[in-house]
Amino acid sequence: MIETNSFSITVLQYAYSEPSGLSGRSRQLLGPKEIDVTCNNCGARWKKLSAGVLAGAIGAVEVECPECQEEEMVPSRLFRPDSQGHKS
Numbered sequence: 034m035i036e037t038n039s040f041s042i043t044v045l046q047y048a049y050s051e052p053s054g055l056s057g058r059s060r061q062l063l064g065p066k067e068i069d070v071t072c073n074n075c076g077a078r079w080k081k082l083s084a085g086v087l088a089g090a091i092g093a094v095e096v097e098c099p100e101c102q103e104e105e106m107v108p109s110r111l112f113r114p115d116s117q118g119h120k121s
Contacts, residue, residue, distance in 0.1 A: 035112065039105040040096050041071040044112060048086045065094065065112045072098040087112075 035042040048066040052059050067082040077100035081087065087094045094112065097104040 035107065037073075037105055037107055037111075039073055039103050040098075040107070041073060042096070042107065043069045044114075045069055045080070046082075047114075048083075062113070064109060068094075068112075070096055070098075072101060072103055074098065074103040075101040077101065 035044075044065045044067075046065075046067040048063040050061045050063055064086040066086060067080060068087065069078070069080050071078045075098060077098050079099060081096065091106075092109050093106040094109065095104065096107055
């Protein structure tokens, strides 16, 4: 679980690149595809998902509560499986 000042986030599914048989490259972790979010401000809970990867080119996932509009840019590095649990 990822804990930030505004949200508690659990990654439900990751997106991966396809393996490349020509180069011998195995599939690579791209980032979170589906997350479960709880707002620490109002307690609302929801799922956020993407057809691709949630993290944008700016290196963060934008999370906004649909109830109280609390928002935060959560750094992509926190979504790596080896980094979960760190507070931003």
